[in-house]
Amino acid sequence: xxxxxxxxxxxxxxxxxxxxxxxxxxxxxxxxxxxxxxxxxxxxxxxxxxxxxxxxxxxxxxxxxxxxxxxxxxxxxxxxxxxxxxxxxxxxxxxxxxxxxxxxxxxxxxxxxxxxxxxxxxxxxxxxxxxxxxxxxxxxxxxxxxxxxxxxxxxxxxxxxxxxxxxxxxxxxxxxxxxxxxxxxxxxxxxxxxxxxxxxxxxxxxxxxxxxxxxxxxxxxxxxxxxxxxxxxxxxxxxxxxxxxxxxxxxxxxxxxxxxxxxxxxxxxxxxxxxxxxxxxxxxxxxxxxxxxxxxxxxxxxxxxxxxxxxxxxx
Numbered sequence: 001x002x003x004x005x006x007x008x009x010x011x012x013x014x015x016x017x018x019x020x021x022x023x024x025x026x027x028x029x030x031x032x033x034x035x036x037x038x039x040x041x042x043x044x045x046x047x048x049x050x051x052x053x054x055x056x057x058x059x060x061x062x063x064x065x066x067x068x069x070x071x072x073x074x075x076x077x078x079x080x081x082x083x084x085x086x087x088x089x090x091x092x093x094x095x096x097x098x099x100x101x102x103x104x105x106x107x108x109x110x111x112x113x114x115x116x117x118x119x120x121x122x123x124x125x126x127x128x129x130x131x132x133x134x135x136x137x138x139x140x141x142x143x144x145x146x147x148x149x150x151x152x153x154x155x156x157x158x159x160x161x162x163x164x165x166x167x168x169x170x171x172x173x174x175x176x177x178x179x180x181x182x183x184x185x186x187x188x189x190x191x192x193x194x195x196x197x198x199x200x201x202x203x204x205x206x207x208x209x210x211x212x213x214x215x216x217x218x219x220x221x222x223x224x225x226x227x228x229x230x231x232x233x234x235x236x237x238x239x240x241x242x243x244x245x246x247x248x249x250x251x252x253x254x255x256x257x258x259x260x261x262x263x264x265x266x267x268x269x270x271x272x273x274x275x276x277x278x279x280x281x282x283x284x285x286x287x288x289x290x291x292x293x294x295x296x297x298x299x300x301x302x303x304x305x306x307x308x309x310x311x312x313x314x315x
Contacts, residue, residue, distance in 0.1 A: 001181040001200050002040070007209055008253065008272060009173070010037050011216045012280065015249050018221065026221055033217055034210070039170040041202045043178040045106045046164065048097055048185070048199070050118075050154060051088045051146060053108045057115050058123075059083050079132035085142045090189060096199055114159050122153045139191035147186050155179045212261075220249075220256045227252040234295045246281045247289055254293055258300065262309045266297060 014033035023029065062078040065071065082088075091097060101107065108115060122128050131137065131145040154160065164171050181200040189197040203209045220227070231251050232240040240248075254273040257264055270293055277285040300306045 001044070001177060002037070002202055002209065004209075004212065005272060005276075006174070006177065007037070007213050008216070009276065009280075011213055011220075012246075012249060012253060012276065014217055015220055015253070016246065019224075019245070019249065026218060029221075030214060030217055033213060036170045037213065038202070039168055040174045040178065042104055042106060042168070043164060043171050043175055044181050044200065044202075045097070045101050045104065046108075047150070047154065047178065047182045048091060049101055049106060050108060050115075050160075051085075051149075052092045053111075053115050054119055055083055055085065055088045057112075057119050061119065081132050081134060081137050081142075082128075082145075085146065086139055086191075087142045087146045087186065087189060090197060094197060094199075100199070111163065114163060117159055118153060118157060121157075122149055125149075125152070143186060143189060147183060150179075150182060150186070215260070216253060216256060219260050220252050223256065223260075224252060227255045230255060230296060231292060234292050243288075244281055244285065247277065247285050250277055250281065250285075251289055251292055254289075255296060258297065258306050262307055265308065266306065270294075270297070 014029060018029040127148050185200050250273050254269055257269040274286055274290050277289045
């Protein structure tokens, strides 16, 4: 689920924390970086196990209604499609999901009020009621209603957002990414072997991604002063101390990629850091960073300080 953009963002935040602190121990900074990356997966797992809890609440809710003093015909003959939903059953029976959540102690235990509030938010939803009325829903019906509830009620829930925010500062910028991972997981569950579906991995290429993060973090720190000098040379009419710290970090990372990562195209590096500046720095940063990096690329290419290897990368 995490791509190189997300990894760059994690490295950027780790570098900002490193340069802002009095700590000069790179190993500890790198450890915190990987902790922030690994922690993100817990959001995905929390979303993956919420539907079984909603199902159990719904089951209890229907039982209570059937035991009312004056039950209605609907109370006595409840619609059980949600309780019998095969996608939820697949989540409950998935060994990989069970092992991961047990190991990381991921659960909604103790959050009965939150679960109740969520169930009441969608129990009268038009699509949900249509689903409940189906005589024999197909597996795709089971899947579609879970995706509908996720997108319309679970993901936008302020209660869930607050719950996740209180548990980790590392999750705030990654919730939407993990939500997309949930939808991809649900879409990929096959009817014929639903109990064996695979979870989305945090990384497609875990070892390569971790090496990229480590190298970018360490090399940016190692050459920090040299990169700062290169930036200062090209900030005409600006005192380097007046340049925003986040802009400095983004440009240092970009210089590191340009000179140290031979397989990453120059254009990719420039595009990535200019885009990141839109989200993490001031409105003027995009133009400023773009101008400085353009000058650096021209000068470095002239001095043969940028060397790219691989098909289509040699200029």
